[in-house]
Amino acid sequence: MIFEQKNRIPYLLIFGLLGWVGMAGSWDKVWASGFSDIVAQVKPSIVAVGTTDPMPGTPPTFLGTGFVVGDGNYVVTAAHVTSLPLDYETKQTLAVYSGSARHLRTTVAEISASDPVHDLVLLHAAGLNLKPLHMGDSTRLREGDALAFTGFPLGYVLGFYPVTHRATLSALTPIVMPMAHSTDLTGRAIRQMPTPYLVFQLDATAYPGNSGSPLYEAQTGQVIGLLNLVMVKSTKESLISDPSGIAYAIPGEYIVQLLRSAGINP
Known part of the structure; x- marks a missing residue:
């Protein structure tokens, strides 16, 4: 079938929209293919990074997020998350928070290695013992x-x-x-x-x-x-x-x- 010049644009728009819908359908399949299982595997290795001090009743301070690597006692996070000065008078320390909202677990952490150019820091949290995530390419x-x-x-x-x-x-x-x-x-x-x-x-x-x-x-x-x-x-x-x-x-x-x-x- 041959369309007149004045009718080409509407038909091209229709075909373009159909193509976009097809791509969107394929995209949905990507997310639907076991993505919920992937999230469930990742979440136990996600921790909050912040500070803690021994004063009774002091609420936790969250500064950012981190994830567990290595033997389960190391955490990677952004270096700027740990850059705030600690209050040594109150014995404030870096900490990693894990567990759940009802059973929040606090593990004291210290800086093990850092890369300031790329804003990365590696924390050691002895006794954390969580499942590590693995790096891809x-x-x-x-x-x-x-x-x-x-x-x-x-x-x-x-x-x-x-x-x-x-x-x-x-x-x-x-x-x-x-x-x-x-x-x-x-x-x-x-x-x-x-x-x-x-x-x-x-x-x-x-x-x-x-x-x-x-x-x-x-x-x-x-x-x-x-x-x-x-x-x-x-x-x-x-x-x-x-x-x-x-x-x-x-x-x-x-x-x-x-x-x-x-x-x-x-």
Whole structure:
């Protein structure tokens, strides 16, 4: 059948919409294929990272999210999560929180290794003994891959209930964007310029409490990145006054390097 010129655009629109619907249907199948089981496997390895002190009645302080690696007594999180100075007069210490809202468990932690360039830190929490997550190969990711992250988006505001977000890898983008004028450069951007690297840009909404959350493959549960809301967003979006709704993650290859430097099998 031959359509007249004036009728081509409507038909092209219809065919395009049908194609989009078909892609959406395939996308739904990706999520439906055992994704709930993957989330159930990941959640027991998600912890909150914060501080604690021995004073009776002191509530826990959540600063971010972390995930268990190695022998079950190590936790990876974002370095800025642990950067606040501790109050040694009250014997305040870093802590990892696990368990459930009704049975919250506190394990004292200490910094074992760090990578400040990529905003990563490895904590040792003796006696934690949780199931570790395993690292995947972040270098083989492609734009459009189905991913997810689990963490505590608003810290203790929502209680001790890990929240899972679905995400798509939207782009691999440099951590420092070129500025039109020198006056646009922030101190953080200047510090990052000598060591630029690519980060994962995601089409998902994340919050400061998500910093340190593992970014993992939706079909395998293997960790391929770490959510970072403070360092990356402030560097890339310093000129944006309102939240953009874009999330960023540090590629997992840098986590693997940190673990190997500490003698831990990723």
